[in-house]
Amino acid sequence: MTSSPTATEAVLESGRTGRAPRRARRRRGRLTGLWFVLPAAAIVVWFTLVPVFYGLGLSFTQYSPLGRTGPRIIGFDNYVRLAGDADFRQAIGVTVRYTVQVLPVLVVLALLLAVLANKPFRGVGLFRSALYLPHIVSLTAVSMVWLWIYSRDGMVNELLDLVGLDPQRWLHEPGSALTAVSAMRVWKALGSNMVLLLAGLQAIPRHLYEAARMDGANAWQQFRYVTLPGLRPMLVYVVTMDIIYLSQSFAELFVLTQGGPLGETTTANYLIYNEAFQHNELGSASAMAFVLFALIIGFSFVSLRALTGRKS
Amino acid sequence: MTAPATSRPAGGPARRLRRPRTVTGRRPGSLAVLVITTLLVLVPFLWMLSLAFTPEEAAFGSARLIPSHPTLDNFERAWSDGALGRAMVNSLIVTLIAVVTNCVLAVAAGYAFALLPFRGSRVLFYTLVSTVAVPVSVTLIPLFLMAKTFPLTGGNDITGVGGTGLLNTLGGVVLPYLIMPMNIFLAKQFFDGFDGDMAEAARIDGASELRIFRQVYLPLAKPLVAVVAIFTFTGVWDDFLWPLVVTTSHDTQTVQLALTRFLGSGNVQYGALMAAAVLVTLPVLAVFLFNQRHFISGLTEGSTKG
Numbered sequence: 001m002t003s004s005p006t007a008t009e010a011v012l013e014s015g016r017t018g019r020a021p022r023r024a025r026r027r028r029g030r031l032t033g034l035w036f037v038l039p040a041a042a043i044v045v046w047f048t049l050v051p052v053f054y055g056l057g058l059s060f061t062q063y064s065p066l067g068r069t070g071p072r073i074i075g076f077d078n079y080v081r082l083a084g085d086a087d088f089r090q091a092i093g094v095t096v097r098y099t100v101q102v103l104p105v106l107v108v109l110a111l112l113l114a115v116l117a118n119k120p121f122r123g124v125g126l127f128r129s130a131l132y133l134p135h136i137v138s139l140t141a142v143s144m145v146w147l148w149i150y151s152r153d154g155m156v157n158e159l160l161d162l163v164g165l166d167p168q169r170w171l172h173e174p175g176s177a178l179t180a181v182s183a184m185r186v187w188k189a190l191g192s193n194m195v196l197l198l199a200g201l202q203a204i205p206r207h208l209y210e211a212a213r214m215d216g217a218n219a220w221q222q223f224r225y226v227t228l229p230g231l232r233p234m235l236v237y238v239v240t241m242d243i244i245y246l247s248q249s250f251a252e253l254f255v256l257t258q259g260g261p262l263g264e265t266t267t268a269n270y271l272i273y274n275e276a277f278q279h280n281e282l283g284s285a286s287a288m289a290f291v292l293f294a295l296i297i298g299f300s301f302v303s304l305r306a307l308t309g310r311k312s
Numbered sequence: 313m314t315a316p317a318t319s320r321p322a323g324g325p326a327r328r329l330r331r332p333r334t335v336t337g338r339r340p341g342s343l344a345v346l347v348i349t350t351l352l353v354l355v356p357f358l359w360m361l362s363l364a365f366t367p368e369e370a371a372f373g374s375a376r377l378i379p380s381h382p383t384l385d386n387f388e389r390a391w392s393d394g395a396l397g398r399a400m401v402n403s404l405i406v407t408l409i410a411v412v413t414n415c416v417l418a419v420a421a422g423y424a425f426a427l428l429p430f431r432g433s434r435v436l437f438y439t440l441v442s443t444v445a446v447p448v449s450v451t452l453i454p455l456f457l458m459a460k461t462f463p464l465t466g467g468n469d470i471t472g473v474g475g476t477g478l479l480n481t482l483g484g485v486v487l488p489y490l491i492m493p494m495n496i497f498l499a500k501q502f503f504d505g506f507d508g509d510m511a512e513a514a515r516i517d518g519a520s521e522l523r524i525f526r527q528v529y530l531p532l533a534k535p536l537v538a539v540v541a542i543f544t545f546t547g548v549w550d551d552f553l554w555p556l557v558v559t560t561s562h563d564t565q566t567v568q569l570a571l572t573r574f575l576g577s578g579n580v581q582y583g584a585l586m587a588a589a590v591l592v593t594l595p596v597l598a599v600f601l602f603n604q605r606h607f608i609s610g611l612t613e614g615s616t617k618g
Binding site: 030031032033034035036037039040041043044047048049050051052054055058065109112113116117119121127130131133134136137138139140141142144145146147148149151155187190191244247248250251254255268269272273276277282285286288289290292293296297300 | 342343345346347349350352353354355356357359360363413417418420421423424425428429430431433436439440443445446447448449450451452453454455456457458487488490491493496521525546549550552553556557568571572574575580582585586588589592593596597600
């Protein structure tokens with residue numbers, strides 16, 4: 001604290017580039033660190049970790065809180081019943097389909113836009129901000145806008161009318177409802193994915209491109225052999241986070257379709273909400289949540305392996 | 313943050329000129345794709361604004377981008393019919409509490425994990441951060457029951473029996489937001505960029521650990537605190553499922569739930585709905601605009617290292 005501003009800056013700069021040996025950091029504060037961590041850790045433990053185990057316990061019970069009795073332990077019955085539950089299987093199917101049809105479009109489009117918006121030209125910041133806008137508006141508000149876009153007199157039908165086609169009830173037809181919601185979700189998540197990938201692009205050292213050009217690589221080869229490998233860590237992050245978010249979709253379906261028509265847009269999260277808070281079956285809803293949890297972990301793991309596994 | 317190069321996407325004008333053209337060079341085609349996509353992305357917003365200012369009876373058929381008779385009626389109706397004012401206050405209270413607890417507790421925790429490691433701190437750090445992957449639906453039901461049986465609130469006795477606990481209270485709404493584990497992760501990543509030299513110097517001068525944190529490192533961590541604040545603000549402000557589960561009355565509902573009141577039964581009033589959506593977006597937009605640089609750079613840096 002006695003050092004002059006310039007000295008502080010010098011220390012700060014050295015801290016940014018070099019890194020002191022670990023042992024030097026450990027020298028003091030054996031337990032002081034714990035006091036800094038304790039409040040945050042206690043809250044995470046109490047409101048996230050404890051609920052996980054509480055929920056696991058509940059998944060082995062039959063519990064309808066409206067009745068006078070507390071949870072009744074029934075072993076694996078909930079899980080056994082879920083295996084044959086057509087609604088649950090449909091909801092898992094919807095969740096997987098939603099995730100699988102949004103993810104590739106989202107990532108490829110975002111990558112394309114990131115490459116384009118990575119160019120140095122006047123006004124590029126404007127494009128970046130504009131494309132990021134849907135991310136700032138809440139999913140609920142955004143869903144309201146799309147509710148209108150898909151409505152009978154909405155924008156999509158107006159456009160169809162221009163080319164002489166009949167209006168459709170986009171959100172009420174089993175064939176189109178999930179696709180309509182998916183299109184909205186691509187639109188909503190495009191900007192945040194793009195910004196992340198843009199950051200990944202800018203972390204790729206420029207001299208690699210120069211070297212590739214000197215070796216006579218064309219634009220595609222530069223993309224294939226410099227951009228894609230350099231972008232891999234960020235791609236892995238983006239895809240994993242997208243899977244985690246998409247597989248838990250709820251708000252947009254609550255607003256746009258209420259899970260209909262005929263359960264065609266009832267995601268697992270939506271079914272769990274209904275089971276717990278409309279039908280008051282907390283035990284079986286908890287079991288559903290844990291099956292979903294296992295699927296998300298499995299799904300993320302597979303994508304992680306696929307994205308990081310083979311090195312070129 | 314350790315990678316200054318990535319934190320300034322725009323660069324200075326001079327640098328921009330010298331920077332070599334990359335990947336596909338200057339092709340008009342790529343600019344066209346960018347322009348068209350941007351327009352496609354913006355169109356729904358323009359219609360949202362347009363509808364918000366269009367009188368309800370003119371909203372259909374004749375709807376056009378620039379309303380012929382712009383009106384503020386929709387905003388007035390959104391504000392009164394949807395009890396939006398109350399919902400705004402509720403959301404602000406909940407959001408600000410979460411912002412404060414995250415900025416203080418999560419940042420302090422990240423600091424200690426990076427610069428004051430203790431026995432078992434790595435294990436603890438990874439345990440805390442891995443909870444990011446826990447789906448909402450897993451903790452939703454237990455948290456609901458925990459809120460309901462919270463002792464000595466809402467008519468509950470000391471064992472949490474008898475009343476409704478924290479259900480339908482703002483205290484209940486704020487519970488899961490008090491710490492977002494992602495913020496601890498961001499904070500540790502940030503403080504990993506420093507070594508302990510400054511702390512060491514301050515210790516020799518006899519400063520306490522709390523004082524070193526507050527007077528040496530915290531002033532340097534402004535960009536981090538800004539990012540944590542923005543993340544928390546938007547995350548809590550936008551959340552839907554938890555408030556839906558924990559509140560039932562208009563007195564305690566948040567803005568996202570207030571929005572769904574306009575869906576009503578049968579006839580949706582799109583004008584009022586869009587006006588409400590605009591109003592609900594304004595605070596986040598303001599937070600974003602005031603912190604645009606931190607927002608995008610913080611977002612990207614936190615994850616590049618992840």
